[in-house]
Amino acid sequence: MTHASPPAPHTAHDHNLDQGHDHDADADGQTEILDLDAEVLAEHIASITAWLPVKASPRHIVDLGCGTGAGTLALLKRFPEAEVTAVDTSAGHLHRLRDKAGAAGLADRVRTVQADLDGAWPELGRPELVWASASMHHMADPDRTLRQVHDTLAPGGLFAVVELAGFPRFLPEDAPADRPGLEERCHAALDRHHAEHMPHRGADWGPKLTAAGFTVEGERVITVNLGPPHTEAVGRYALSSLTRLRGGLTQELTTEDLAALDRLLDTESPHSILRRDDLTVRTERTVWAARR
Template sequence: MSNDTGHGHHHDSGHGHRHESGHAHHHDPADLDWDAIGPLLEQNAELSTGQYTAAARWIAGLPDAPEVRRVLDIGSGPGVIACLLAEVFPEAEVVAVDGTPALLERTRDRAKRLGLGDRVTTLHADLPGDLARAGEADLIWAGNALHHMGDQRAALAGFAGLLRPGGTVALVEGGLQPRHLPRDIGFGRPGLEERLDVIQAEAFEQMRADLPGTKRETENWAALFCAVGLAPQGTRSFLLDLPAPLTDVARDHVIADFTRRRGGLGDRLDAEDNAVLDRLTDPEDPAGLHRRTDTFLLMARTFHLGRKA
């Protein structure tokens, strides 16, 4: 199961919506208010830039790694990671590949603001069908994107087909689900977040089942790399550890996350847990997330690398 907190709209409530948020990322994009969602995705991804920067530097420092001249960021969301990759790989062109024009526009605006407009470009593409249009690359970065494709093995083979000799696929899949609160928050039954995890896992399975052409796949990423002709290059997890008290930006992220979960999972929760979520998201409740002093953000993302001979 994958954590979706921090990259584009496929990936994370920061790349945006979490799976428990009602799967907004599978709705018709025209139905969504991207003017409201885009800034949230961008802000959420920015919270995780330390994780992503550390991972990108790990990739850049691999023994015998070829020079990276072209990068594809698959499912790029608002472009936070694409711009970060352009900074870590200063000789590379980075192509942000996404299916939502509004997010690609945010990517272009961000790149221009950061002085990266000449090296960060965008490609509007429906994935995985339009993958071939992305062209060759030395690095393909897929942050919590592969599990949104029904036939993951075929999609990974498509990634492999675009790699130049010596090129790398970096999959962000798995890790540890976020924690934000103590086990016992002083009201309701202890263990709220663990119960939400169970429901999220069920929602994730339903999301996978509803994808076009979905196929069950053992999530042994090293074995899948081998199956599509790539050599596994290692797996590492990177921690996001924001202790209490949180900054205002991080607190806003947590509040938005719980608000989404209240809206997206409420019909799967019992009355007591719904009442707890109502209190947690109430700005006036002294025990709510707006005022608690013990709210934190702790999570891990796992990166799996495969290289083309």
């Protein structure tokens, strides 16, 4: 993207575009997307935690790039005897995670650590399971991070790397009717941005894990295709996601495409995305399970 700085690292989601908005408002928008992602895709996240080839129920788990806690909370439910150390650069995300853990009655099983994982590695103990969802591709030197995780894990411990195939799709391929292919053009512009600023996005983490000393024990692709009909949360997820996408692509799209997006994002308009009954959530996530 010609005008945007690289997304901030370790925030557990690809939607962290620099849009030139007020920083606090932008952070609030990202928090909303992370929360909606957790709500809409809760079943898929749970299926990943259920698939993990753990040898015994872990007592200590580390969530690297935890965001607002989708993985942390899913892991706490999957492993009821475990405690989770949640690591992120964002104090706001960690605060939101603590609120959610408290509301779920899980606050005593969560420790939060604010840290930039490209800098000095924080003290994380000897976890039996490390989870990194949509965070590894943000690392400046992911090979260094993989080696650090290997050295941090308890012997025989498991490292789960979850990566997104890309920004979720929400609109039918022929919508809106007057701008067919709009969403795909947005994705193409976003992919150009990622190729420049996040070269490790979309990487095959299997060989990288092996090079860092891990034994890859499993790889699985989770395909998401929800609706229609869709829930109210899907509408809000699409609105929030495409709002951030639109702000980050101002210099990349044509005037006509921007106008079409604006019609979709105008919540007072009869063309608002919140009024559509044909929305879906389409994406893929790949998970690698690697043993130390």
